[in-house]
Amino acid sequence: xxxxxxxxxxxxxxxxxxxxxxxxxxxxxxxxxxxxxxxxxxxxxxxxxxxxxxxxxxxxxxxxxxxxxxxxxxxxxxxxxxxxxxxxxxxxxxxxxxxxxxxxxxxxxxxxxxxxxxxxxxxxxxxxxxxxxxxxxxxxxxxxxxxxxxxxxxxxxxxxxxxxxxxxxxxxxxxxxxxxxxxxxxxxxxxxxxxxxxxxxxxxxxxxxxxxxxxxxxxxxxxxxxxxxxxxxxxxxxxxxxxxxxxxxxxxxxxxxxxxxxxxxxxxxxxxxxxxxxxxxxxxxxxxxxxxxxxxxxxxxxxxxxxxxxxxxxxxxxxxxxxxxxxxxxxxxxxxxxxxxxxxxxxxxxxxxxxxxxxxxxxxxx
Numbered sequence: 500x501x502x503x504x505x506x507x508x509x510x511x512x513x514x515x516x517x518x519x520x521x522x523x524x525x526x527x528x529x530x531x532x533x534x535x536x537x538x539x540x541x542x543x544x545x546x547x548x549x550x551x552x553x554x555x556x557x558x559x560x561x562x563x564x565x566x567x568x569x570x571x572x573x574x575x576x577x578x579x580x581x582x583x584x585x586x587x588x589x590x591x592x593x594x595x596x597x598x599x600x601x602x603x604x605x606x607x608x609x610x611x612x613x614x615x616x617x618x619x620x621x622x623x624x625x626x627x628x629x630x631x632x633x634x635x636x637x638x639x640x641x642x643x644x645x646x647x648x649x650x651x652x653x654x655x656x657x658x659x660x661x662x663x664x665x666x667x668x669x670x671x672x673x674x675x676x677x678x679x680x681x682x683x684x685x686x687x688x689x690x691x692x693x694x695x696x697x698x699x700x701x702x703x704x705x706x707x708x709x710x711x712x713x714x715x716x717x718x719x720x721x722x723x724x725x726x727x728x729x730x731x732x733x734x735x736x737x738x739x740x741x742x743x744x745x746x747x748x749x750x751x752x753x754x755x756x757x758x759x760x761x762x763x764x765x766x767x768x769x770x771x772x773x774x775x776x777x778x779x780x781x782x783x784x785x786x787x788x789x790x791x792x793x794x795x796x797x798x799x800x801x802x803x804x805x806x807x808x809x810x811x812x813x814x815x816x817x818x819x820x821x822x823x824x825x826x827x828x829x830x831x832x833x834x835x836x837x838x839x840x841x842x843x844x845x846x847x848x849x850x851x852x853x854x855x856x857x858x859x860x861x862x863x864x865x
Contacts, residue, residue, distance in 0.1 A: 509609075509631045516621055520829050531827050537854050539845040540831040542667070542697075542808045544730035545786075546779040546848075549772035552731065552765040559764045567760035574763045577770050578738055582710050587743040590750055591758045595696055595724035595737030599661070600626045601749040602692050602720060602739075606658050607632040614652050615661040616644045618669050618836050620694065623661040632658075642802050642810075642838075643671025646681035653689060660685060663694040664707070668833045668843045670804025675707035682716055690745070692720045696737075697806035699728035699776065700783055705805065710740060717742040720749075725762075727807060728779055729769040736762035783807045786846035793856035797863065802841075810843045813863075822862035828855050 503511065519540030526533045575586040592598040599622055607613060609631035615623040617639040627634045637645060637652045643666055653660070662681075665672045673681070678693075685691050693709055709721055720741040726732035736758050739749060769775070787809065794801050794811050801811035810833060813819050820832045820842060831843040844855060 507631060509628050513625060513628050514835075516625060517835065519831055520824070522829070525824060525827070525829060529825060529827070536827045536829065537847065537851045538829040539847050539851060539855055540829045540843075541732070542727060542806065542845045543732050544727060544779050544783075544807070545846070545851060546730060546775070546782055548730045548765065549769045549775040551768040551772045551775070552729075555764040555768035556761055559760055562760065565760065567756050567758060567763060569756050571758060571763055574736075574738075574758070574767050577767045581770055582740065584710065584713065584740055585743070588713065588740055588746060590739045590741070590746045590753065591763075592722075592737040592739060592753075593757045593762075594726055594735040595694065595722040595739075596622055597735075597753075597757060598720075598722040598737055598739040598749070599623065599692065599694070600629075601752050602659060602690060603627055603630050603632070604752040605748040606690050610656060611658045612654055612656050613659040613661065614649055614657055616649065616663075616666070618642055618666070618838060619644070619661065620663050620667050621835060627659075639669075641671065642666075642669040644673055646673060646677055650681065650684050653686065657689055659690045659692060661692050661694060663696070665697045665701070665805040667696065667806060668808065668810055668831070668836055668838070668841075669802050670806045670808060670810065671802065672701070672705060672805040674705060678707050678709075679712065682712065682719060685718065687718050690718050690720055691716070692722060694722045696722070696724045696727055698723060700780055700807055701805060713740060713742065717744065720745055725766045725769060728776060729766070730779065731762070731765055731769060734759070734762040734765055736766045782848070783846050786849065786852050789849065789852045790844065790846065790856065793852070793859075797856075797860050799859075808843055808845045810838065810841045812840050813842060814840065816840055816842050819859075819862060822865060823855075823858055826858040826862065828858045830855070 522536045571591045575589045603626035612633040613627045614635045624634045637648045724737035
């Protein structure tokens with residue numbers, strides 16, 4: 500027997516998460532110049548971080564010999580002020596992925612089940628499987644979450660429901676009234692994890708008042724991130740909002756000092772730079788229109804998206820992905836999401852979007 504055979508079977512069976520291909524890796528593989536490569540694979544913010552966040556990072560560098568504030572007092576205070584919650588309702592994560600893992604570790608055990616949708620974020624089944632629980636995948640409706648089907652999928656041993664809004668990688672959205680009606684019907688002994696990683700990109704008329712719902716639903720956990728609209732993906736910082744009792748459970752499984760001092764000060768500064776956030780959201784809206792128009796021009800269909808990315812349908816998606824790589828364009832294959840005929844492209848700067856569309860049109864001629 501080898502050492503790895505001693506690991507639980509449900510851990511050995513996990514297929515590790517595959518991130519988007521890094522620019523440096525493609526440059527090595529294809530012999531390309533890094534500056535000529537356009538990466539539109541990981542839903543990153545092309546505008547970059549707030550100048551205030553960069554200045555805060557620079558200021559804190561001399562203190563890197565010190566451990567960060569393990570309780571994140573300043574960042575929690577900033578989040579509490581912005582969203583009208585109490586600090587004890589906040590848990591900090593090393594990205595919002597950390598919050599997803601906290602929920603699985605705190606509320607699931609072998610023999611329990613968790614519900615999530617087909618075409619949902621790949622991390623949901625991973626964190627469920629990692630604790631030996633059982634995943635219940637609900638068929639999607641028009642590539643998005645089907646709230647009624649998810650309610651019907653709840654079993655006696657279900658303890659957790661994951662629901663991304665907007666959903667990744669499809670970009671679909673559950674309208675606020677439908678989402679609220681869904682949460683109202685979930686049994687109170689089932690935790691609803693509402694993953695709002697792309698929340699800031701929503702237009703006001705489709706934005707749910709999810710934080711206000713926390714007062715009504717002690718079984719609601721909202722996950723947010725600074726990786727997308729706030730452009731701090733490289734620092735890995737996110738947070739969860741929930742009833743203090745739920746947060747208390749999450750903190751029991753949270754690692755000490757899980758959010759670095761650099762990430763904390765940058766997040767505080769980014770949170771306060773509303774103008775920069777609005778610039779990024781506006782840039783995304785313009786880029787979304789640009790790519791949608793470009794795809795229509797070459798007669799390709801796509802799934803309308805409420806995030807900062809778009810999944811489009813194309814024959815021979817795997818081969819097309821490789822053709823784009825040769826042209827220095829990195830997008831994201833989504834066959835592992837049950838979408839073998841689709842590729843996902845992140846919204847970039849205007850020039851990056853144009854390079855993608857030009858390369859796609861060229862590759863389609865092969």
